[in-house]
Amino acid sequence: MDQFLQTLMGALAIGSLYALIALGYTMVYGILKFINFAHSDVVVLGAWGSLVFARWAERTAGWSQTPWYLGGVVLIAAMVLCGTVGFLVERLAYKPLRRAPRINVLITAIGVSLFLQNTGQLEAVFGTRPASIPRLVGDRTIAQIGLVKIEMLDVVGLFTALSFMLGLDWLVFRTKIGRAMRAVSFNPQTAGLMGVPVDRVISFTFVLGSMLAATGGFLWALKYSQVNQPADTGWTLLGLKAFVAAVVGGIGNVRGAMLGGLAIGLLEQFGSAYLSSSLSDVYVFSLLIVVLLFRPSGILGSTAVEKV
């Protein structure tokens, strides 16, 4: 029982992070029909941005105890940073290729990814060593069931991730800009003729996706405290799993990405807890194969569902 609960906690925590990151992949795919390979590097930027900012704030302010609001401030700073970078990437790298074949955009995305990785590795930027983020959320245990401790940090993480996802869902399905996003995703030309400012909507989507990536990176850094260097293989794997989550849920589908993220988190954690820990990545990618074989459009993906 202890093991089950502990694994469930872990699975939900990590699954919600996958979901946050998967949303970025799925939104960009929904609108531009290409996979933004640079997305996982924006997550890295979010994690490192939070780390650098939190350290800087602690150093300059010299608090004896970290104020409770610092976490929120750091998160907003990371979101602004990543949103700006996401905006610039779209403007400078992808927009000039709007009419180019999709493969060109795809290759450009890989180029952007490499550029961000290697810039991050410069000593003047983040460097090549792992670093640890200051404690922004108190190290408190909220409840304890048997051996299972429910940590403040996990609850805050889960709550932040879920509220952001609900917020996004509301934004996409209940607001005007959300309707514009769905229109562009359905058919950009027609949406343009109807007076939807297509370029602005695309920019907005990128900024939104990058902000969610920033949140993912921030929560990741908080959860694991040590942040690996920007080009670490762990980040690539994280990006790949989030991408698998998007595909499993149905790429282009916002709710699908959330579902896919949680599904992958559960599968990975329960698989390694009850079957074998040496195969934890195998479960994830096997699920991808199974989904592609039997339901290529993903769990929630189908032509009838509105895409974003």
Added chain:
Amino acid sequence: MRTLRSRLVRAGLALAGVAALASPACGRQPTETIKIGHYASLTGSEATFGKSTDNGIRLAVDEVNAKGGVTIAGKTYKIELVSDDTEGKPEKAGTVVTKLITKDKVKAVLGEVASSVSLQGAPVCQAYGVPMITPSSTNYTVTQKGNMIFRVCFIDPFQGFACAKFAKDELKLTKAAILFDQAAAYSVGLKDEFIKHFKSMGGTIVSEQAYTKGASDFNAQLTRIRETNPEVIFIPGYYSDVAKISIQARKLGMTMPLLGGDGWDSEELAKNAGEAIDGCFYSNHYAPDQPTEAIQTFVSKYQQRFGGIPDGLAALGYDAANVLFDAMARAKSHSGKDLRDAIAATKNFKAVTGTITINDQRDAVKPAVIVERKGGKWAFRAAIEPQR
């Protein structure tokens, strides 16, 4: 246009001037230069490994050059070090070593730290007939890549033995769990040897869990380990992963000591893990606080040059370079074959990390030390002699 041309002319003159200054300086000195190569993870997640090793080698090179260089068969040469980055990626090792040998024309190669990278670099050195000394790759298959490949560190079978012996005889523990990196040859080798020796000494392995390098979440593995109540967890991984594992284990309420190998050896571990690593142990090639003369001189020289306490990898880099220079002085010529024979003949060489004798398998035979995290410092705890 004219100004551009005159600028170009001026630049050309300046270049010629530099060349003129440089060339007679080379011509006057009777000594020629011999290049040695170093391939290392200068960036990447094990960047501290490569940088420490490179510092150690640099210190040795500067010392030998300050003494006038190395004399090979009556002729004196200055040593020039060419270091190149593998980013700690096995797939880059082949390219980097090939470049060092064919483009930079190095006479000998030092490196790498990680066994999985050395395993890719070694066949290249073997194929080109250039001797290679790895300072710190402990996986035993590395030197089996060919007769050109040497090492100055102990091997995993011994390190696994040292950890098992320490856990069983020093700590008097009998129930161990294991968490290892299944993607690293080093980690798998160490795990196998630990299990073999710990069992033969009468201990039991209650759980064996795996992770893959770069993983961040160890919740599932640690929860399974917790179910089995081990007295010690053996984690033969690298420091960046160990920091995360230790923090997550403590969060799960697991207080038993963690034990590891020389992959833990980096200042970053304690910096990132903090209190989580208190009361933990790892086996290493040397301990900077061990009161022998060789170690204390090396530590003070290193501190003067680079600041900071040298880790085991810096000491091994220094030793690897010095073993090479010692061999060069005994070699008949600087050809690959003669250098190889000279390195193979190394006997009782007094190095920082112990007295080095190269055996028939081209491995160094020497003791290991166990260090303990105590009062915010890594302190020497025990020395484990090799099995004879």
